[in-house]
């Protein structure tokens with residue numbers, strides 16, 4: 415079954431609690447939390463205090479996307495704040511095997527994210543130890559960007575790699591996802607769709623989620 419993970423990066427932060435409750439009630443399975451450090455990506459977003467606040471208002475899977483350098487420094491903090499799934503970038507961690515195993519040893523699910531320019535082939539061995547792979551379909555750092563078409567091929571390649579290994583893998587896609595391209599993205603292999611602007615657009619959260627789920 416395909417799951418939806420609305421990114422709160424596009425929420426109205428003046429009424430974050432209300433927006434989370436609406437996303438939850440409208441049927442989103444995950445809540446996507448974009449953490450940016452101004453180093454790995456050219457933008458700063460938010461960190462553990464926001465995650466803790468979100469944890470207080472929903473039981474949905476808190477899907478934390480760490481766009482930060484050397485994420486191993488902060489894993490304990492994000493686990494303590496309530497993360498259910500932590501995704502780190504392949505490009506940001508010199509000892510990614512150690513960090514992934516550390517996350518899992520704490521009973522939290524672990525994912526690896528790949529920037530658009532990083533080939534799926536780097537996962538040849540790592541695919542065996544992760545719960546999820548996140549294929550970035552924009553260059554990370556900002557919401558509201560355009561989907562990069564060649565990342566569709568990366569989704570297909572990843573799906574094939576997972577099937578060859580008989581592996582039940584969460585395949586997440588993030589960036590520029592909306593009702594216009596959701597069908598093609600799912601067809602290529604994604605089973606978790608992140609959407610920020612497409613969900614929070616015009617404050618029509620319920621309609622936007624229903625339209626998106628209509629495609630699944």
Ligand SMILES: O=C(CO)[C@H](O)[C@H](O)COP(=O)(O)O
Pocket residue numbers: 421423424446448479481552553554555556557558559588589590591608609610611612
């Ligand atoms: O990781 C991200 C950006 O780095 C966001 O999750 C992503 O961009 C979602 O926003 P949108 O759906 O508006 O593209």
Ligand SMILES: [Co+2]
Pocket residue numbers: 421446447448479588608
């Ligand atoms: Co994200």
